[in-house]
Amino acid sequence: MFDFVKEPVLAAQDFFLLSGRALKNIFRRPHYGDDIILQMDTIGVGSLPIVVLIGFFSGAVMALQMSRALAQYGQIGRTGQLVSLTLVRELGPVLTAIMVAGRNSTGIASELGSMKVTEQIDAMRALGTDPVQKLVTPRLIATATMLPLLTIIADFVGMFGGFIVARFFLGLLTRQYWMSVWRGLEWYVDVTQGLVKPFVFAFVVSLVGCFYGLRTTGGTQGVGRSTTQAMVVATVLIFVIDLLLTKIFISTGGS
Amino acid sequence: MPGESREPALRFENVSVFFDDQPALADLTFEARGGQSHVILGAAGSGKTVLLKTAMGLIKPHSGRVLVFGEDISRMNERQLFDIRSRIGMLFQESALFDSLTIEENVAYPLLNQKAIHCPSCDVLPRVTRALEFVELGGTLEKFPAELSGGMRRRAAIARAVVTEPPLQMYDSPTAGLDPITAHTIMALLIKERDVSRATTLMVTHRYQDGNLMANFRYNSEKGSLEPARNGDRATARTTFMVMKEGRLIFEGDQDELEASHDPYIAKFFKQRT
Numbered sequence: 001m002f003d004f005v006k007e008p009v010l011a012a013q014d015f016f017l018l019s020g021r022a023l024k025n026i027f028r029r030p031h032y033g034d035d036i037i038l039q040m041d042t043i044g045v046g047s048l049p050i051v052v053l054i055g056f057f058s059g060a061v062m063a064l065q066m067s068r069a070l071a072q073y074g075q076i077g078r079t080g081q082l083v084s085l086t087l088v089r090e091l092g093p094v095l096t097a098i099m100v101a102g103r104n105s106t107g108i109a110s111e112l113g114s115m116k117v118t119e120q121i122d123a124m125r126a127l128g129t130d131p132v133q134k135l136v137t138p139r140l141i142a143t144a145t146m147l148p149l150l151t152i153i154a155d156f157v158g159m160f161g162g163f164i165v166a167r168f169f170l171g172l173l174t175r176q177y178w179m180s181v182w183r184g185l186e187w188y189v190d191v192t193q194g195l196v197k198p199f200v201f202a203f204v205v206s207l208v209g210c211f212y213g214l215r216t217t218g219g220t221q222g223v224g225r226s227t228t229q230a231m232v233v234a235t236v237l238i239f240v241i242d243l244l245l246t247k248i249f250i251s252t253g254g255s
Numbered sequence: 256m257p258g259e260s261r262e263p264a265l266r267f268e269n270v271s272v273f274f275d276d277q278p279a280l281a282d283l284t285f286e287a288r289g290g291q292s293h294v295i296l297g298a299a300g301s302g303k304t305v306l307l308k309t310a311m312g313l314i315k316p317h318s319g320r321v322l323v324f325g326e327d328i329s330r331m332n333e334r335q336l337f338d339i340r341s342r343i344g345m346l347f348q349e350s351a352l353f354d355s356l357t358i359e360e361n362v363a364y365p366l367l368n369q370k371a372i373h374c375p376s377c378d379v380l381p382r383v384t385r386a387l388e389f390v391e392l393g394g395t396l397e398k399f400p401a402e403l404s405g406g407m408r409r410r411a412a413i414a415r416a417v418v419t420e421p422p423l424q425m426y427d428s429p430t431a432g433l434d435p436i437t438a439h440t441i442m443a444l445l446i447k448e449r450d451v452s453r454a455t456t457l458m459v460t461h462r463y464q465d466g467n468l469m470a471n472f473r474y475n476s477e478k479g480s481l482e483p484a485r486n487g488d489r490a491t492a493r494t495t496f497m498v499m500k501e502g503r504l505i506f507e508g509d510q511d512e513l514e515a516s517h518d519p520y521i522a523k524f525f526k527q528r529t
Binding site: 129 | 308313333340347351369
Protein backbone atom coordinates (compact mmCIF):
# COMPACT_ATOMS: atom_id res chain seq x y z
CA MET A 1 0.00 0.00 0.00
CA PHE A 2 2.77 2.39 0.94
CA ASP A 3 5.21 1.06 -1.66
CA PHE A 4 5.61 4.51 -3.18
CA VAL A 5 7.26 5.84 0.00
CA LYS A 6 9.67 2.88 0.23
CA GLU A 7 12.21 4.27 -2.23
CA PRO A 8 12.50 7.79 -0.77
CA VAL A 9 12.66 6.42 2.76
CA LEU A 10 15.40 3.97 1.75
CA ALA A 11 17.27 6.78 -0.03
CA ALA A 12 17.03 8.96 3.09
CA GLN A 13 18.30 6.08 5.21
CA ASP A 14 21.25 5.53 2.83
CA PHE A 15 22.00 9.27 2.91
CA PHE A 16 22.14 9.33 6.71
CA LEU A 17 24.26 6.17 6.78
CA LEU A 18 26.72 7.74 4.34
CA SER A 19 26.76 10.96 6.36
CA GLY A 20 27.40 9.00 9.57
CA ARG A 21 30.29 7.09 8.02
CA ALA A 22 31.80 10.25 6.54
CA LEU A 23 31.65 12.00 9.94
CA LYS A 24 33.03 8.99 11.81
CA ASN A 25 35.93 8.79 9.36
CA ILE A 26 37.05 12.32 10.33
CA PHE A 27 38.35 10.77 13.54
CA ARG A 28 39.68 7.55 12.02
CA ARG A 29 42.90 6.79 10.21
CA PRO A 30 44.09 6.91 7.48
CA HIS A 31 43.66 10.63 6.79
CA TYR A 32 44.09 11.73 3.21
CA GLY A 33 45.62 15.18 3.75
CA ASP A 34 46.63 15.60 0.09
CA ASP A 35 43.06 14.99 -1.02
CA ILE A 36 41.73 17.52 1.53
CA ILE A 37 44.12 20.22 0.26
CA LEU A 38 43.28 19.38 -3.36
CA GLN A 39 39.55 19.63 -2.65
CA MET A 40 40.02 22.90 -0.74
CA ASP A 41 41.70 24.29 -3.83
CA THR A 42 38.97 23.00 -6.16
CA ILE A 43 36.03 23.99 -3.95
CA GLY A 44 37.45 27.09 -2.28
CA VAL A 45 39.87 28.78 -4.66
CA GLY A 46 38.01 27.47 -7.72
CA SER A 47 34.72 28.98 -6.56
CA LEU A 48 36.23 32.33 -5.61
CA PRO A 49 35.66 34.20 -8.93
CA ILE A 50 31.96 33.30 -9.17
CA VAL A 51 31.37 33.99 -5.46
CA VAL A 52 33.04 37.42 -5.75
CA LEU A 53 31.02 38.32 -8.84
CA ILE A 54 27.70 37.18 -7.40
CA GLY A 55 28.47 38.83 -4.06
CA PHE A 56 29.36 42.16 -5.67
CA PHE A 57 26.30 42.38 -7.88
CA SER A 58 23.86 41.14 -5.25
CA GLY A 59 25.19 43.79 -2.80
CA ALA A 60 24.93 46.48 -5.48
CA VAL A 61 21.39 45.55 -6.48
CA MET A 62 20.32 45.32 -2.83
CA ALA A 63 21.58 48.90 -2.29
CA LEU A 64 19.61 50.12 -5.31
CA GLN A 65 16.39 48.38 -4.28
CA MET A 66 16.61 49.28 -0.60
CA SER A 67 17.40 52.92 -1.31
CA ARG A 68 14.14 53.24 -3.26
CA ALA A 69 12.13 51.99 -0.31
CA LEU A 70 14.12 54.00 2.24
CA ALA A 71 13.82 57.20 0.17
CA GLN A 72 10.08 57.18 0.82
CA TYR A 73 10.80 57.65 4.54
CA GLY A 74 13.78 59.96 4.08
CA GLN A 75 16.06 57.28 5.47
CA ILE A 76 18.37 56.74 2.50
CA GLY A 77 21.33 57.09 4.85
CA ARG A 78 20.44 53.69 6.30
CA THR A 79 21.09 51.86 3.02
CA GLY A 80 24.33 50.34 4.35
CA GLN A 81 22.48 48.97 7.36
CA LEU A 82 19.96 47.08 5.26
CA VAL A 83 22.59 45.85 2.81
CA SER A 84 24.83 44.46 5.56
CA LEU A 85 21.96 42.89 7.48
CA THR A 86 20.51 41.19 4.40
CA LEU A 87 23.89 40.01 3.18
CA VAL A 88 25.28 38.68 6.44
CA ARG A 89 22.11 36.96 7.60
CA GLU A 90 20.62 35.64 4.38
CA LEU A 91 21.96 36.49 0.96
CA GLY A 92 25.64 35.83 1.67
CA PRO A 93 25.23 32.32 3.11
CA VAL A 94 22.39 31.24 0.80
CA LEU A 95 23.73 32.63 -2.49
CA THR A 96 27.25 31.38 -1.79
CA ALA A 97 25.96 27.92 -0.89
CA ILE A 98 23.85 27.80 -4.07
CA MET A 99 26.80 28.90 -6.19
CA VAL A 100 29.06 26.29 -4.58
CA ALA A 101 26.29 23.66 -4.93
CA GLY A 102 25.94 24.51 -8.61
CA ARG A 103 29.65 24.24 -9.11
CA ASN A 104 30.70 21.54 -6.66
CA SER A 105 27.72 19.32 -5.74
CA THR A 106 27.34 18.72 -9.46
CA GLY A 107 31.09 18.36 -9.95
CA ILE A 108 31.36 15.87 -7.10
CA ALA A 109 28.31 13.90 -8.31
CA SER A 110 29.62 13.65 -11.86
CA GLU A 111 33.18 12.77 -10.80
CA LEU A 112 32.12 10.09 -8.33
CA GLY A 113 29.37 8.92 -10.69
CA SER A 114 31.88 8.42 -13.50
CA MET A 115 34.12 6.52 -11.10
CA LYS A 116 31.17 4.37 -10.07
CA VAL A 117 30.09 3.40 -13.59
CA THR A 118 33.67 2.64 -14.67
CA GLU A 119 34.12 0.37 -11.61
CA GLN A 120 36.81 2.63 -10.10
CA ILE A 121 34.91 2.68 -6.80
CA ASP A 122 34.88 -1.14 -6.76
CA ALA A 123 38.58 -1.14 -7.69
CA MET A 124 39.28 1.22 -4.81
CA ARG A 125 37.56 -1.16 -2.37
CA ALA A 126 39.34 -4.13 -3.96
CA LEU A 127 42.69 -2.41 -3.50
CA GLY A 128 42.34 -1.74 0.21
CA THR A 129 40.74 1.71 0.37
CA ASP A 130 37.41 2.74 1.88
CA PRO A 131 35.83 5.03 -0.79
CA VAL A 132 34.01 7.01 1.92
CA GLN A 133 37.30 7.69 3.70
CA LYS A 134 39.16 8.52 0.50
CA LEU A 135 36.49 10.40 -1.47
CA VAL A 136 33.67 11.61 0.79
CA THR A 137 35.40 12.69 4.02
CA PRO A 138 38.01 14.93 2.31
CA ARG A 139 35.25 16.65 0.30
CA LEU A 140 33.20 17.15 3.46
CA ILE A 141 36.14 18.62 5.43
CA ALA A 142 37.19 20.82 2.49
CA THR A 143 33.66 22.19 1.94
CA ALA A 144 33.03 22.73 5.67
CA THR A 145 36.26 24.75 5.83
CA MET A 146 35.92 26.72 2.61
CA LEU A 147 32.20 27.57 2.47
CA PRO A 148 32.23 29.79 5.62
CA LEU A 149 35.37 31.52 4.29
CA LEU A 150 33.78 32.05 0.87
CA THR A 151 30.68 33.42 2.59
CA ILE A 152 32.77 35.98 4.54
CA ILE A 153 34.35 37.07 1.24
CA ALA A 154 30.95 37.24 -0.48
CA ASP A 155 29.53 39.30 2.42
CA PHE A 156 32.38 41.78 2.28
CA VAL A 157 32.42 42.07 -1.51
CA GLY A 158 28.63 42.51 -1.41
CA MET A 159 28.96 45.38 1.06
CA PHE A 160 31.58 46.87 -1.24
CA GLY A 161 29.13 46.52 -4.18
CA GLY A 162 26.55 48.33 -2.07
CA PHE A 163 29.12 51.03 -1.32
CA ILE A 164 29.82 51.64 -5.03
CA VAL A 165 26.09 52.18 -5.63
CA ALA A 166 25.65 54.28 -2.47
CA ARG A 167 28.66 56.46 -3.26
CA PHE A 168 28.23 56.99 -6.99
CA PHE A 169 24.49 56.61 -7.58
CA LEU A 170 22.88 57.64 -4.28
CA GLY A 171 25.38 60.33 -3.37
CA LEU A 172 26.10 59.00 0.16
CA LEU A 173 29.41 59.77 1.82
CA THR A 174 31.90 56.97 2.27
CA ARG A 175 31.96 57.33 6.06
CA GLN A 176 28.15 57.58 6.20
CA TYR A 177 27.73 54.28 4.29
CA TRP A 178 30.30 52.28 6.24
CA MET A 179 29.07 53.60 9.61
CA SER A 180 25.59 52.51 8.64
CA VAL A 181 26.93 49.07 7.67
CA TRP A 182 28.71 48.79 11.01
CA ARG A 183 25.67 49.87 13.03
CA GLY A 184 23.41 47.52 11.11
CA LEU A 185 25.08 44.40 12.47
CA GLU A 186 24.57 42.92 15.87
CA TRP A 187 27.91 41.25 15.91
CA TYR A 188 27.25 38.25 18.08
CA VAL A 189 23.83 37.32 16.67
CA ASP A 190 24.38 38.20 13.02
CA VAL A 191 27.93 36.97 12.63
CA THR A 192 27.12 33.71 14.42
CA GLN A 193 24.10 33.22 12.19
CA GLY A 194 26.10 34.18 9.12
CA LEU A 195 28.78 31.59 9.88
CA VAL A 196 26.69 28.73 11.27
CA LYS A 197 24.54 28.69 8.14
CA PRO A 198 27.36 28.14 5.62
CA PHE A 199 28.89 25.54 7.91
CA VAL A 200 25.63 23.56 7.90
CA PHE A 201 25.10 24.17 4.16
CA ALA A 202 28.58 22.72 3.56
CA PHE A 203 27.34 19.34 4.77
CA VAL A 204 24.44 19.52 2.31
CA VAL A 205 26.60 20.64 -0.63
CA SER A 206 29.28 17.97 -0.16
CA LEU A 207 27.25 15.03 1.10
CA VAL A 208 24.41 15.39 -1.42
CA GLY A 209 26.98 15.46 -4.26
CA CYS A 210 28.80 12.42 -2.89
CA PHE A 211 25.55 10.55 -2.19
CA TYR A 212 24.18 10.91 -5.71
CA GLY A 213 27.61 10.23 -7.23
CA LEU A 214 28.11 7.00 -5.31
CA ARG A 215 24.65 5.62 -6.11
CA THR A 216 24.96 6.26 -9.86
CA THR A 217 23.85 3.44 -12.11
CA GLY A 218 23.17 3.21 -15.82
CA GLY A 219 26.35 4.39 -17.53
CA THR A 220 26.96 7.92 -18.79
CA GLN A 221 23.24 8.64 -18.86
CA GLY A 222 23.14 7.79 -15.16
CA VAL A 223 25.99 10.23 -14.48
CA GLY A 224 23.95 13.05 -16.06
CA ARG A 225 20.91 12.07 -14.00
CA SER A 226 22.92 12.01 -10.74
CA THR A 227 24.41 15.42 -11.50
CA THR A 228 20.99 16.99 -12.04
CA GLN A 229 19.52 15.32 -8.94
CA ALA A 230 22.44 16.53 -6.81
CA MET A 231 21.91 20.14 -7.93
CA VAL A 232 18.13 20.09 -7.42
CA VAL A 233 18.20 18.34 -4.03
CA ALA A 234 21.11 20.43 -2.70
CA THR A 235 19.38 23.71 -3.70
CA VAL A 236 16.04 22.72 -2.17
CA LEU A 237 17.69 21.49 1.03
CA ILE A 238 19.66 24.74 1.36
CA PHE A 239 16.41 26.75 1.35
CA VAL A 240 14.62 24.36 3.71
CA ILE A 241 17.51 24.30 6.18
CA ASP A 242 17.87 28.08 5.88
CA LEU A 243 14.27 28.51 7.01
CA LEU A 244 14.76 26.08 9.91
CA LEU A 245 17.99 27.74 11.05
CA THR A 246 16.51 31.23 10.80
CA LYS A 247 13.54 30.13 12.90
CA ILE A 248 15.87 28.56 15.48
CA PHE A 249 17.99 31.72 15.67
CA ILE A 250 14.94 33.94 16.07
CA SER A 251 13.39 31.62 18.68
CA THR A 252 16.59 31.53 20.69
CA GLY A 253 16.77 35.26 21.10
CA GLY A 254 18.17 36.62 17.87
CA SER A 255 16.39 39.56 16.30
CA MET B 256 51.83 -29.98 -10.69
CA PRO B 257 53.90 -27.63 -8.56
CA GLY B 258 51.90 -25.01 -6.73
CA GLU B 259 48.71 -27.08 -6.89
CA SER B 260 47.10 -27.61 -3.53
CA ARG B 261 44.21 -29.69 -2.24
CA GLU B 262 43.09 -26.77 -0.10
CA PRO B 263 40.43 -24.71 -1.92
CA ALA B 264 41.50 -21.13 -2.50
CA LEU B 265 37.86 -20.22 -3.13
CA ARG B 266 34.68 -22.03 -2.20
CA PHE B 267 31.06 -21.05 -2.82
CA GLU B 268 28.44 -22.91 -0.76
CA ASN B 269 24.84 -22.44 -1.95
CA VAL B 270 25.42 -18.77 -2.65
CA SER B 271 22.50 -16.64 -3.83
CA VAL B 272 22.53 -12.95 -4.70
CA PHE B 273 19.44 -10.95 -5.64
CA PHE B 274 19.02 -7.59 -7.32
CA ASP B 275 15.49 -6.17 -7.01
CA ASP B 276 14.17 -9.66 -6.18
CA GLN B 277 15.73 -11.05 -9.37
CA PRO B 278 18.39 -13.73 -8.76
CA ALA B 279 21.83 -12.72 -10.08
CA LEU B 280 23.36 -15.86 -8.54
CA ALA B 281 21.10 -18.77 -7.65
CA ASP B 282 22.26 -21.41 -5.19
CA LEU B 283 25.79 -21.48 -6.61
CA THR B 284 28.21 -24.11 -5.29
CA PHE B 285 31.74 -24.74 -6.57
CA GLU B 286 35.32 -24.61 -5.42
CA ALA B 287 38.64 -23.60 -6.94
CA ARG B 288 41.62 -25.48 -5.56
CA GLY B 289 44.99 -23.84 -5.20
CA GLY B 290 46.87 -23.62 -8.51
CA GLN B 291 43.83 -24.47 -10.66
CA SER B 292 42.43 -22.36 -13.49
CA HIS B 293 38.71 -21.84 -13.91
CA VAL B 294 37.22 -20.49 -17.12
CA ILE B 295 33.71 -19.14 -16.50
CA LEU B 296 31.63 -18.88 -19.67
CA GLY B 297 28.21 -17.33 -19.97
CA ALA B 298 26.08 -14.91 -21.95
CA ALA B 299 25.73 -11.28 -20.92
CA GLY B 300 23.73 -11.00 -17.69
CA SER B 301 24.32 -14.60 -16.67
CA GLY B 302 25.96 -13.59 -13.37
CA LYS B 303 29.67 -13.96 -14.24
CA THR B 304 30.77 -10.54 -12.98
CA VAL B 305 28.53 -10.83 -9.91
CA LEU B 306 30.27 -14.13 -9.12
CA LEU B 307 33.72 -12.48 -9.17
CA LYS B 308 32.55 -9.47 -7.15
CA THR B 309 30.94 -11.78 -4.59
CA ALA B 310 34.18 -13.76 -4.34
CA MET B 311 35.99 -10.46 -3.62
CA GLY B 312 33.44 -9.40 -0.98
CA LEU B 313 32.34 -6.42 -3.08
CA ILE B 314 28.81 -7.85 -3.13
CA LYS B 315 27.34 -9.56 -0.06
CA PRO B 316 25.51 -12.84 -0.68
CA HIS B 317 21.89 -12.95 0.50
CA SER B 318 22.33 -16.58 1.46
CA GLY B 319 25.08 -19.19 1.50
CA ARG B 320 28.76 -18.89 2.35
CA VAL B 321 31.81 -17.70 0.44
CA LEU B 322 35.11 -19.05 1.75
CA VAL B 323 38.36 -17.48 0.56
CA PHE B 324 41.49 -19.32 1.72
CA GLY B 325 39.27 -21.10 4.25
CA GLU B 326 37.83 -17.90 5.77
CA ASP B 327 34.13 -17.13 5.53
CA ILE B 328 33.93 -13.63 4.05
CA SER B 329 30.11 -13.49 3.90
CA ARG B 330 29.78 -11.90 7.34
CA MET B 331 32.98 -9.82 7.38
CA ASN B 332 32.83 -6.04 7.53
CA GLU B 333 34.67 -3.83 5.03
CA ARG B 334 37.80 -3.43 7.15
CA GLN B 335 38.12 -7.16 7.81
CA LEU B 336 37.77 -7.76 4.08
CA PHE B 337 40.80 -5.60 3.26
CA ASP B 338 43.19 -8.31 4.51
CA ILE B 339 41.52 -11.00 2.39
CA ARG B 340 41.39 -8.72 -0.65
CA SER B 341 45.13 -8.10 -0.43
CA ARG B 342 45.54 -11.78 -1.40
CA ILE B 343 43.31 -11.44 -4.46
CA GLY B 344 44.22 -9.70 -7.71
CA MET B 345 41.32 -8.53 -9.83
CA LEU B 346 41.19 -7.25 -13.38
CA PHE B 347 37.95 -5.34 -13.87
CA GLN B 348 36.02 -5.44 -17.13
CA GLU B 349 36.67 -1.78 -18.01
CA SER B 350 40.19 -1.87 -16.53
CA ALA B 351 39.03 0.54 -13.78
CA LEU B 352 42.34 2.42 -13.71
CA PHE B 353 42.11 5.63 -11.67
CA ASP B 354 41.85 8.48 -14.19
CA SER B 355 43.49 11.05 -11.93
CA LEU B 356 46.60 8.95 -11.26
CA THR B 357 49.51 8.12 -13.58
CA ILE B 358 50.14 4.53 -14.62
CA GLU B 359 52.96 4.35 -12.07
CA GLU B 360 50.66 5.59 -9.28
CA ASN B 361 47.91 3.22 -10.40
CA VAL B 362 50.18 0.17 -10.28
CA ALA B 363 51.74 1.32 -6.99
CA TYR B 364 48.27 1.83 -5.44
CA PRO B 365 47.82 -1.69 -3.98
CA LEU B 366 51.40 -1.70 -2.66
CA LEU B 367 50.85 1.59 -0.84
CA ASN B 368 47.26 1.09 0.32
CA GLN B 369 46.94 -2.56 1.24
CA LYS B 370 48.09 -2.72 4.84
CA ALA B 371 48.71 -6.46 4.73
CA ILE B 372 51.27 -6.08 1.92
CA HIS B 373 53.97 -4.30 4.00
CA CYS B 374 55.97 -3.03 1.04
CA PRO B 375 58.87 -0.75 2.09
CA SER B 376 58.75 2.54 0.18
CA CYS B 377 62.12 1.84 -1.46
CA ASP B 378 60.69 -1.36 -2.98
CA VAL B 379 57.61 0.26 -4.52
CA LEU B 380 59.18 1.69 -7.69
CA PRO B 381 61.22 -1.46 -8.52
CA ARG B 382 58.13 -3.64 -8.11
CA VAL B 383 55.98 -1.28 -10.18
CA THR B 384 58.62 -1.17 -12.92
CA ARG B 385 58.92 -4.97 -12.87
CA ALA B 386 55.14 -5.41 -13.10
CA LEU B 387 54.90 -2.94 -16.00
CA GLU B 388 57.81 -4.60 -17.81
CA PHE B 389 56.02 -7.94 -17.34
CA VAL B 390 53.10 -6.56 -19.36
CA GLU B 391 55.51 -4.85 -21.79
CA LEU B 392 54.58 -1.32 -20.75
CA GLY B 393 57.94 -0.28 -19.32
CA GLY B 394 57.91 3.21 -20.84
CA THR B 395 54.50 4.38 -19.66
CA LEU B 396 55.10 5.17 -15.98
CA GLU B 397 54.42 8.89 -16.28
CA LYS B 398 51.43 8.61 -18.61
CA PHE B 399 47.79 8.92 -17.56
CA PRO B 400 45.28 6.17 -18.46
CA ALA B 401 43.51 8.46 -20.95
CA GLU B 402 46.75 8.66 -22.97
CA LEU B 403 46.86 4.88 -23.54
CA SER B 404 44.98 2.69 -26.00
CA GLY B 405 42.33 0.23 -24.78
CA GLY B 406 44.74 -2.70 -24.99
CA MET B 407 47.47 -0.83 -23.13
CA ARG B 408 45.02 0.17 -20.40
CA ARG B 409 44.03 -3.49 -20.02
CA ARG B 410 47.71 -4.46 -19.72
CA ALA B 411 48.33 -1.72 -17.13
CA ALA B 412 45.32 -3.03 -15.20
CA ILE B 413 46.83 -6.55 -15.31
CA ALA B 414 50.07 -5.10 -13.91
CA ARG B 415 48.08 -3.50 -11.07
CA ALA B 416 46.24 -6.78 -10.40
CA VAL B 417 49.42 -8.87 -10.18
CA VAL B 418 51.94 -6.40 -8.69
CA THR B 419 51.36 -7.78 -5.19
CA GLU B 420 51.76 -11.36 -6.50
CA PRO B 421 48.39 -12.48 -5.11
CA PRO B 422 47.76 -16.23 -4.84
CA LEU B 423 44.22 -15.85 -6.24
CA GLN B 424 43.75 -13.93 -9.48
CA MET B 425 40.42 -13.06 -11.09
CA TYR B 426 39.98 -11.62 -14.56
CA ASP B 427 36.65 -10.17 -15.68
CA SER B 428 36.28 -10.38 -19.47
CA PRO B 429 39.96 -9.57 -20.13
CA THR B 430 39.55 -9.52 -23.91
CA ALA B 431 36.15 -7.81 -24.18
CA GLY B 432 36.08 -5.05 -26.77
CA LEU B 433 39.62 -5.71 -28.05
CA ASP B 434 40.73 -6.58 -31.57
CA PRO B 435 41.82 -10.23 -32.09
CA ILE B 436 45.57 -9.47 -32.06
CA THR B 437 45.41 -7.42 -28.85
CA ALA B 438 43.07 -10.02 -27.32
CA HIS B 439 45.68 -12.72 -28.05
CA THR B 440 48.42 -10.56 -26.47
CA ILE B 441 46.30 -10.14 -23.32
CA MET B 442 45.61 -13.88 -23.12
CA ALA B 443 49.33 -14.62 -23.58
CA LEU B 444 50.06 -12.31 -20.63
CA LEU B 445 47.46 -14.00 -18.43
CA ILE B 446 48.82 -17.47 -19.25
CA LYS B 447 52.35 -16.22 -18.61
CA GLU B 448 51.27 -14.81 -15.25
CA ARG B 449 49.46 -18.05 -14.37
CA ASP B 450 52.46 -20.21 -15.22
CA VAL B 451 55.02 -17.94 -13.58
CA SER B 452 53.11 -17.33 -10.35
CA ARG B 453 51.27 -20.68 -10.16
CA ALA B 454 48.34 -18.72 -8.78
CA THR B 455 44.73 -19.91 -8.72
CA THR B 456 43.04 -18.22 -11.66
CA LEU B 457 39.38 -17.45 -12.37
CA MET B 458 38.69 -16.00 -15.78
CA VAL B 459 35.27 -14.80 -16.84
CA THR B 460 34.70 -14.58 -20.56
CA HIS B 461 32.10 -15.07 -23.25
CA ARG B 462 34.78 -16.08 -25.80
CA TYR B 463 35.48 -19.78 -25.95
CA GLN B 464 38.82 -19.08 -27.70
CA ASP B 465 40.14 -17.51 -24.48
CA GLY B 466 39.26 -20.61 -22.47
CA ASN B 467 40.78 -22.82 -25.15
CA LEU B 468 44.07 -20.89 -24.94
CA MET B 469 44.02 -21.04 -21.15
CA ALA B 470 43.48 -24.81 -21.18
CA ASN B 471 45.82 -25.84 -23.97
CA PHE B 472 48.73 -23.42 -24.00
CA ARG B 473 51.51 -22.75 -21.60
CA TYR B 474 54.20 -20.14 -21.29
CA ASN B 475 57.70 -21.21 -22.28
CA SER B 476 59.98 -19.03 -20.15
CA GLU B 477 63.05 -20.00 -22.21
CA LYS B 478 61.55 -18.93 -25.53
CA GLY B 479 59.47 -16.18 -23.95
CA SER B 480 56.34 -17.22 -25.86
CA LEU B 481 53.25 -19.41 -25.67
CA GLU B 482 53.38 -22.97 -26.91
CA PRO B 483 50.83 -25.76 -27.02
CA ALA B 484 50.85 -27.80 -23.85
CA ARG B 485 52.05 -31.36 -24.39
CA ASN B 486 49.54 -34.18 -24.19
CA GLY B 487 50.83 -35.15 -20.76
CA ASP B 488 50.11 -31.66 -19.50
CA ARG B 489 46.61 -31.77 -20.96
CA ALA B 490 45.94 -35.05 -19.14
CA THR B 491 46.64 -33.37 -15.83
CA ALA B 492 44.75 -30.31 -16.98
CA ARG B 493 44.36 -27.73 -14.28
CA THR B 494 41.66 -25.92 -16.21
CA THR B 495 38.03 -26.35 -15.26
CA PHE B 496 35.28 -24.90 -17.43
CA MET B 497 32.12 -23.56 -15.85
CA VAL B 498 29.06 -22.34 -17.74
CA MET B 499 26.62 -19.87 -16.18
CA LYS B 500 23.04 -19.28 -17.29
CA GLU B 501 20.68 -16.83 -15.57
CA GLY B 502 22.66 -16.97 -12.34
CA ARG B 503 22.88 -20.74 -12.25
CA LEU B 504 25.92 -22.94 -12.78
CA ILE B 505 24.74 -25.35 -15.48
CA PHE B 506 28.07 -27.01 -16.28
CA GLU B 507 31.36 -27.69 -14.50
CA GLY B 508 34.00 -29.96 -15.98
CA ASP B 509 37.03 -30.18 -18.25
CA GLN B 510 37.21 -29.14 -21.87
CA ASP B 511 36.48 -32.62 -23.27
CA GLU B 512 33.32 -32.89 -21.18
CA LEU B 513 32.29 -29.41 -22.27
CA GLU B 514 32.71 -30.23 -25.94
CA ALA B 515 30.77 -33.47 -25.49
CA SER B 516 27.77 -31.58 -24.12
CA HIS B 517 24.58 -31.63 -26.17
CA ASP B 518 23.02 -28.70 -24.33
CA PRO B 519 22.33 -26.10 -27.04
CA TYR B 520 23.26 -23.19 -24.69
CA ILE B 521 26.64 -24.77 -23.88
CA ALA B 522 27.26 -25.89 -27.46
CA LYS B 523 26.77 -22.30 -28.61
CA PHE B 524 30.08 -21.36 -26.97
CA PHE B 525 32.42 -24.01 -28.38
CA LYS B 526 30.84 -24.00 -31.84
CA GLN B 527 32.00 -20.40 -32.22
CA ARG B 528 35.65 -21.32 -31.60
CA THR B 529 36.84 -20.62 -35.12
